[in-house]
Amino acid sequence: MNASANDSSNKLVLLPMAPLMACADPDSEIPLCPPRLDQAFVTGSVAGTPGRIPQVSSDLTGCDRWGSIKARWGVGRMHYAVDPGLYALGSPDESSPVLVTANYKMTFDCLREALPGRNVWILVLDTDGINVWCAAGKGTFGTEELIRRITASSLKDVVKHRNLILPQLGAPGVSAHLVRKQSGFKVHYGPILAQDVAAYLDAGLKATAEMRRKAFPLRERAVLIPIEIVAVLKPAMIIIPILLLIGGFGGSGGFVQSMTHDGIFSIIAFLCAIFSGAVLTPLLLPYLPGRAFTTKGIAVGLPVAIGLLYAWGGDLRSWREILLGGAWLLMIPAFSAYLAMNFTGASTYTSLSGVKREMSWALPLEIGAGLSGFAMLLVSRFF
Amino acid sequence: MKNLIYLRDVVTLKVDSDKCTGCGMCLEVCPHGVLAIDEKRVLIRNRDACMECGACSLNCPVGAVSVEAGVGCAAAVINGMLNRESASCGCFVDPKNPSAGKVGGTCCS
Numbered sequence: 001m002n003a004s005a006n007d008s009s010n011k012l013v014l015l016p017m018a019p020l021m022a023c024a025d026p027d028s029e030i031p032l033c034p035p036r037l038d039q040a041f042v043t044g045s046v047a048g049t050p051g052r053i054p055q056v057s058s059d060l061t062g063c064d065r066w067g068s069i070k071a072r073w074g075v076g077r078m079h080y081a082v083d084p085g086l087y088a089l090g091s092p093d094e095s096s097p098v099l100v101t102a103n104y105k106m107t108f109d110c111l112r113e114a115l116p117g118r119n120v121w122i123l124v125l126d127t128d129g130i131n132v133w134c135a136a137g138k139g140t141f142g143t144e145e146l147i148r149r150i151t152a153s154s155l156k157d158v159v160k161h162r163n164l165i166l167p168q169l170g171a172p173g174v175s176a177h178l179v180r181k182q183s184g185f186k187v188h189y190g191p192i193l194a195q196d197v198a199a200y201l202d203a204g205l206k207a208t209a210e211m212r213r214k215a216f217p218l219r220e221r222a223v224l225i226p227i228e229i230v231a232v233l234k235p236a237m238i239i240i241p242i243l244l245l246i247g248g249f250g251g252s253g254g255f256v257q258s259m260t261h262d263g264i265f266s267i268i269a270f271l272c273a274i275f276s277g278a279v280l281t282p283l284l285l286p287y288l289p290g291r292a293f294t295t296k297g298i299a300v301g302l303p304v305a306i307g308l309l310y311a312w313g314g315d316l317r318s319w320r321e322i323l324l325g326g327a328w329l330l331m332i333p334a335f336s337a338y339l340a341m342n343f344t345g346a347s348t349y350t351s352l353s354g355v356k357r358e359m360s361w362a363l364p365l366e367i368g369a370g371l372s373g374f375a376m377l378l379v380s381r382f383f
Numbered sequence: 384m385k386n387l388i389y390l391r392d393v394v395t396l397k398v399d400s401d402k403c404t405g406c407g408m409c410l411e412v413c414p415h416g417v418l419a420i421d422e423k424r425v426l427i428r429n430r431d432a433c434m435e436c437g438a439c440s441l442n443c444p445v446g447a448v449s450v451e452a453g454v455g456c457a458a459a460v461i462n463g464m465l466n467r468e469s470a471s472c473g474c475f476v477d478p479k480n481p482s483a484g485k486v487g488g489t490c491c492s
Contacts, residue, residue: 134454136436136438137436137437137452137453137454168411168412168414168438169414171412171436171438171441171442172436172437172438172441172452173441174441174442175441175442176408176442177442177444189411189412192414209416212411212413212414212416213414213415213416214414214415215386216387285387286387291388291389291390291391292390293457341457342457342458344455344456344457345454345455345456345457345458345459347387347455348387348414348434349387349388349389349415349432349434350389350434350455350456351389351390351393351394351433351434351435351453351455352435352451352452352453352454352455352456352460353393353394353395353435353451353453353455354389354390354393354394354455355455355456355457355460356460357390357393358390358457359457359460359461363461
């Protein structure tokens with residue numbers, strides 16, 4: 001038996017009420033707390049060494065699904081986590097496979113939902129409630145945490161084999177040969193998607209080439225749209241009243257009349273820019289020209305701007321209207337391009353070197369066009 | 384649907400085929416089919432598809448693959464330039480390693 005695992009169990013017996021803070025400290029000498037049995041999604045427990053191991057089901061409740069929907073809209077998203085540690089899905093035994101995942105609850109739910117009727121162990125790493133791929137890039141889904149969690153959960157006493165199945169997208173944080181050297185467990189990289197795990201297990205831990213390729217299909221791009229919109233809400237709440245006020249100045253009529261005409265137009269134009277960069281660009285991504293996201297954002301933003309001006313039917317007879325229209329002809333593509341550029345982080349195929357190269361020309365262009373447009377908007381109020 | 388490919392000739396991926404033992408680990412972890420093995424030696428098949436995630440180099444037991452790993456997230460790069468940990472988008476940068484541009488927020492959905 002493993003000496004450190006024994007140490008852990010002894011200390012756990014001595015400190016059953018160890019404060020949560022001690023568990024949360026990764027540098028602490030005190031062993032990490034096992035996952036709590038009173039978490040809402042835990043359905044029971046199985047005997048473990050030491051104590052009880054929480055048992056979960058592959059059936060998601062309405063509460064689990066509502067939590068995912070809220071997280072997609074940014075509600076409670078940064079604290080949507082399960083306790084790290086070992087869980088039993090169904091009734092696994094000492095020869096059942098061990099699947100490793102992150103403690104983002106949406107990730108954990110996605111994995112168990114994909115394994116109905118299976119009996120497996122799920123080892124949840126502490127990734128601060130971040131999904132596997134992002135946490136791997138950050139290193140929290142990493143070699144060190146994996147080894148620490150193997151020890152803390154006494155995994156060597158729970159299973160007799162020495163195999164772990166990790167999601168392939170955990171590989172940017174985990175060094176398989178180092179894990180083997182330091183823990184004795186062999187890392188097998190499973191498929192990218194949880195939905196392929198069952199097929200991977202049935203094939204004797206073999207993934208097809210297709211399971212190992214990260215695509216970025218329409219559905220995956222679409223679910224990211226809410227969080228993109230939520231991200232621009234806060235600045236929008238400041239910008240919209242400012243646009244309304246600016247619209248009120250100048251013009252032939254009074255303040256309110258100008259505001260309801262030019263001010264409202266500015267707000268619609270601004271919302272079109274958000275729609276263009278945060279909704280249309282992600283949806284149309286593979287079909288837009290150019291490789292840089294900025295180019296794609298302009299490719300959507302410019303037609304949207306032209307379409308809006310056309311629909312507005314602005315007489316474009318006065319300098320005020322020409323300047324106002326011109327201002328948004330610059331600002332809509334600029335905002336759209338900026339939002340599109342920020343979608344690089346949500347995309348599945350951009351490199352840091354590439355993003356830095358794109359930003360070197362795109363950021364000055366976006367800021368330049370945005371400020372020029374804003375200047376035109378201000379000047380338009382004097383005609 | 385055609386495969387999405389980012390910018391040309393920009394990634395820092397390098398392979399040293401003399402060190403390679405042909406174990407194939409790098410091919411297994413790569414999410415974009417960038418690498419191939421020919422006569423038990425690694426080679427770069429599709430350089431522009433590389434996203435510099437670093438999985439290949441971290442999992443190569445003999446150090447035959449190298450890449451300056453990072454996350455291609457513009458919001459994180461901007462946060463790094465502004466020297467702040469969090470922004471309205473919810474992205475945050477690892478304070479210990481801001482240049483790596485690490486992330487939560489839109490980057491981590």
